[in-house]
Amino acid sequence: MNKEERLIKRYKAEKRFQFYGKAAIFMALLFLVVFLTKIFSTGYTAFQKTWLVIPVNYNADLLYLDPDKKPTTEDINDADFYEFGIETFITLDPDASEDQIMELKKMFAFTFERELKYYLLDNPDSFGKTVDVKLTASDDLDQVFKGNYPRDIPENRRRASDYQLKIFDKLSEDGRVISEFNASFFTNADSREAELAGIASSFMGSLFSILVCLSIAFPVALLAAVYLEEFAPKNRFTDFIEVNINNLAAVPSIVFGLLGLGVLLAVFGLPRSTPLVGGITLSLMTLPTIIIAARASLKAVPPSIREAALAMGASRMQTTMHHTVPLALPGTLSGTIIGLAQALGETAPLILIGMVAFVNTIPGTPMDPAASLPVQIYIWAESAERGFVEKVSACIMVLLFFLIFMNLGAQLIRHKFEKKWN
Amino acid sequence: MNSVIFLTIVLLALSSYFFGRKKAILIQSNKRLTALPKFYGYYLAIWCGAPAFLLYALWSIFEPSIVRFFILSDYSSQGLLEGELNLFYEKVKSLSRNQYSGELTAELQRSAEKYLNFRDIAKWSKVVIVLSLLIASTGYAYTKISNNTKTREPVEIFLKGVFFLSSLAAILTTIGIIFSLLFQTIEFFQVIPLFDFVFGMHWYPAKAFVRDASEALDPSMYSDTFGAVPIFAGTFFIALIAMCVAIPIGLLSGIYMAEYASKRLRQYAKPVIEILAGIPTVVYGFFAALTVGPFLKDLGLSLGLEVSAESALAAGGVMGIMIIPFISSLSDDVITSVPQNLRDGSYAMGATKSETIKRVIFPAALPGIVGSILLGVSRAIGETMIVVMASGLAANLTLNPLESTSTITAQIVVILIGDQQFGDPKTQAAFALGLSLFIVTLVLNIVALSVVKKYREKYE
Numbered sequence: 001m002n003k004e005e006r007l008i009k010r011y012k013a014e015k016r017f018q019f020y021g022k023a024a025i026f027m028a029l030l031f032l033v034v035f036l037t038k039i040f041s042t043g044y045t046a047f048q049k050t051w052l053v054i055p056v057n058y059n060a061d062l063l064y065l066d067p068d069k070k071p072t073t074e075d076i077n078d079a080d081f082y083e084f085g086i087e088t089f090i091t092l093d094p095d096a097s098e099d100q101i102m103e104l105k106k107m108f109a110f111t112f113e114r115e116l117k118y119y120l121l122d123n124p125d126s127f128g129k130t131v132d133v134k135l136t137a138s139d140d141l142d143q144v145f146k147g148n149y150p151r152d153i154p155e156n157r158r159r160a161s162d163y164q165l166k167i168f169d170k171l172s173e174d175g176r177v178i179s180e181f182n183a184s185f186f187t188n189a190d191s192r193e194a195e196l197a198g199i200a201s202s203f204m205g206s207l208f209s210i211l212v213c214l215s216i217a218f219p220v221a222l223l224a225a226v227y228l229e230e231f232a233p234k235n236r237f238t239d240f241i242e243v244n245i246n247n248l249a250a251v252p253s254i255v256f257g258l259l260g261l262g263v264l265l266a267v268f269g270l271p272r273s274t275p276l277v278g279g280i281t282l283s284l285m286t287l288p289t290i291i292i293a294a295r296a297s298l299k300a301v302p303p304s305i306r307e308a309a310l311a312m313g314a315s316r317m318q319t320t321m322h323h324t325v326p327l328a329l330p331g332t333l334s335g336t337i338i339g340l341a342q343a344l345g346e347t348a349p350l351i352l353i354g355m356v357a358f359v360n361t362i363p364g365t366p367m368d369p370a371a372s373l374p375v376q377i378y379i380w381a382e383s384a385e386r387g388f389v390e391k392v393s394a395c396i397m398v399l400l401f402f403l404i405f406m407n408l409g410a411q412l413i414r415h416k417f418e419k420k421w422n
Numbered sequence: 423m424n425s426v427i428f429l430t431i432v433l434l435a436l437s438s439y440f441f442g443r444k445k446a447i448l449i450q451s452n453k454r455l456t457a458l459p460k461f462y463g464y465y466l467a468i469w470c471g472a473p474a475f476l477l478y479a480l481w482s483i484f485e486p487s488i489v490r491f492f493i494l495s496d497y498s499s500q501g502l503l504e505g506e507l508n509l510f511y512e513k514v515k516s517l518s519r520n521q522y523s524g525e526l527t528a529e530l531q532r533s534a535e536k537y538l539n540f541r542d543i544a545k546w547s548k549v550v551i552v553l554s555l556l557i558a559s560t561g562y563a564y565t566k567i568s569n570n571t572k573t574r575e576p577v578e579i580f581l582k583g584v585f586f587l588s589s590l591a592a593i594l595t596t597i598g599i600i601f602s603l604l605f606q607t608i609e610f611f612q613v614i615p616l617f618d619f620v621f622g623m624h625w626y627p628a629k630a631f632v633r634d635a636s637e638a639l640d641p642s643m644y645s646d647t648f649g650a651v652p653i654f655a656g657t658f659f660i661a662l663i664a665m666c667v668a669i670p671i672g673l674l675s676g677i678y679m680a681e682y683a684s685k686r687l688r689q690y691a692k693p694v695i696e697i698l699a700g701i702p703t704v705v706y707g708f709f710a711a712l713t714v715g716p717f718l719k720d721l722g723l724s725l726g727l728e729v730s731a732e733s734a735l736a737a738g739g740v741m742g743i744m745i746i747p748f749i750s751s752l753s754d755d756v757i758t759s760v761p762q763n764l765r766d767g768s769y770a771m772g773a774t775k776s777e778t779i780k781r782v783i784f785p786a787a788l789p790g791i792v793g794s795i796l797l798g799v800s801r802a803i804g805e806t807m808i809v810v811m812a813s814g815l816a817a818n819l820t821l822n823p824l825e826s827t828s829t830i831t832a833q834i835v836v837i838l839i840g841d842q843q844f845g846d847p848k849t850q851a852a853f854a855l856g857l858s859l860f861i862v863t864l865v866l867n868i869v870a871l872s873v874v875k876k877y878r879e880k881y882e
Binding site for chain 2 (some may be wrong): 227
């Protein structure tokens with residue numbers, strides 16, 4: 001091999017190496033894109049909800065109410081809307097057999113009784129008349145309408161039967177199937193029925209946990225950082241604390257869950273499944289993150305600031321509280337937000353302290369049992385129904401939205417309020 | 423009641439700030455003060471709040487066990503076991519809340535009345551004693567204030583003490599972790615021999631289902647149940663798969679970022695790649711279980727391979743994606759901190775850029791890169807949700823990435839999800855696994871951090 005050939009070979013190797021680097025970055029970015037596309041493409045349909053608009057005859061006889069008298073709220077509340085609902089569904093196909101009637105019923109969410117009742121309560125004038133009422137479609141039809149269920153496979157492998165599809169298509173032709181923004185996804189608590197499940201309870205659980213976490217972790221971490229940067233003597237004990245903090249930052253999150261379980265629940269007897277315990281556990285987890293961020297921003301305050309204050313006769317404490325800490329606050333705050341964002345996405349420790357319970361009420365205080373957004377993702381992802389897949393993706397979108405929002409907020413605080421020292 | 427006492431203490435402390443400052447201002451009108459008036463306020467507020475709050479906290483911590491002692495002192499002479507006493511005490515408590523639905527005995531009723539009585543006495547004496555301490559300490563401090571009392575120094579020492587206590591939180595957390603893990607683990611090893619745990623080949627915790635306390639004492643039930651080898655093997659196997667994905671991609675992109683990338687690419691691509699680290703792991707788990715697992719299964723079918731829907735490959739691969747940014751950012755930092763003169767020397771000898779990187783910069787940066795990889799491994803070992811959702815829950819001892827296997831973290835979740843019974847070897851096994859996880863990650867972190875630190879010192 002002569003010199004020239006060798007040089008060509010070396011340059012080729014150079015090109016190859018550069019290509020590998022580019023390919024690696026491209027791969028990493030590709031993963032992100034595939035990942036986000038997958039989540040968004042499966043999730044966006046959850047923000048739509050399918051309704052069936054059917055004619056309802058609020059006939060007094062069917063409701064066993066007095067036809068001559070306008071019914072009071074109490075009368076309506078006492079009336080039986082189950083039988084009434086069934087009678088109404090039969091009008092969709094008057095020739096339906098017993099089995100077909102049950103199938104007709106299953107085309108609607110099981111809340112149809114309530115929906116029929118509330119419509120009448122809201123529109124008392126429709127008593128005795130036939131009106132169009134919007135009812136939540138069942139999860140299966142919802143998925144069919146959104147195109148998530150294939151229709152061309154044999155009937156026994158399908159969730160929706162041929163008969164249901166026939167009625168559904170007829171309704172669809174008449175323009176009686178409508179799709180609207182799914183507000184109940186944001187206002188409902190968790191439910192066993194995919195079409196009714198919402199994120200309100202887990203959202204509140206997350207909110208309470210994060211607030212508890214913030215109110216413990218931020219003050220403790222800030223004070224600890226101030227002590228370590230400004231007051232701590234240089235000795236072995238201080239070194240020990242520092243090593244401790246660095247190691248704690250790398251302890252797997254599930255170990256904090258075991259700590260919460262073994263100490264907070266078993267020893268202190270705090271209530272299980274509550275955001276209070278979740279928040280305390282998360283605060284122990286985020287503590288090192290915030291301490292490290294706060295120390296970094298305290299370190300970044302130039303010594304000249306401290307010297308100037310000391311020269312003016314301020315005490316060490318006054319120098320710290322009046323000058324150093326306020327200057328380090330933006331960096332500390334952005335570190336805190338990043339730590340909280342981590343805590344918001346954390347699942348494993350919360351599962352261990354029991355925040356996986358099925359909660360179908362919206363928690364009002366941090367002492368009520370609750371789930372959190374990531375745990376809700378886990379719960380739904382583990383359930384078999386196809387309808388929950390889009391819910392999971394939608395819940396992930398909500399979670400990612402908050403995480404992006406928090407991280408942008410942290411960036412903003414850093415850029416806007418942090419002083420650059422040259 | 424507790425929150426009322428707490429709020430009262432806070433309010434009184436706040437108002438004593440104003441009293442202290444007012445007194446200082448009055449003194450100031452004819453005498454010179456040694457500190458600003460507000461320090462007199464702080465001084466009084468601390469004297470008012472701190473002792474009372476401390477007493478209140480201690481009292482609240484010890485009150486339940488003292489009340490328990492008094493109630494049970496009547497019965498402890500009867501030779502009852504600890505468990506029976508506990509049960510009795512729980513009955514007394516639920517009866518006193520009117521939530522008891524079991525059999526009523528005269529003894530129980532008497533104790534419940536006594537309990538209520540004691541609680542009442544304890545509550546009111548707590549209020550009286552805490553408040554009188556508050557008044558006494560505030561009064562003492564108030565009368566002590568004069569023009570030449572030192573107030574700034576004590577206030578600052580107090581604050582420093584509070585700062586110091588906050589910095590102990592990290593140590594307390596570590597101690598809490600070690601104690602909670604160790605305590606349960608020791609109990610576990612009293613039932614299961616350590617040898618069986620570390621070298622046993624079968625892990626079926628579900629077999630050790632204990633219905634009542636008498637069964638828990640029969641050790642034959644647990645033989646061959648808690649052998650952790652398959653789990654340890656699974657953990658390292660999945661971590662290995664993850665590192666097979668993360669190391670090449672992470673390292674190459676780190677090198678490219680540090681050495682080749684234009685400023686613009688760095689500015690945009692770096693934060694975008696770091697998004698991968700910010701995505702919650704449960705989201706990765708969902709992605710692995712819903713998309714990657716079935717995809718690999720279909721791919722395997724078309725190639726004539728049998729791939730489990732919950733294969734180690736799916737979990738490990740997705741975990742590798744998650745770890746990419748840890749390795750790329752850290753190795754990027756490490757490579758950038760290699761001194762320029764090493765590069766210049768290599769270029770001067772006629773080496774191309776890639777030759778310089780491979781032969782000069784990479785060896786120079788190797789300790790730091792190894793450190794970053796070790797941190798990545800520790801992440802992979804401690805990662806939970808991806809494995810729980812995408813990998814199997816049965817602990818198979820296998821080296822086939824297409825089969826399912828389980829990890830330490832996944833087993834902890836499987837055991838502890840739902841209601842746990844403390845004292846059950848199954849629950850304790852989870853803590854024993856937790857302790858092994860803690861030790862492994864701790865060692866990895868200490869090694870990694872010291873390697874990185876040594877490396878930094880070398881070039882800085």
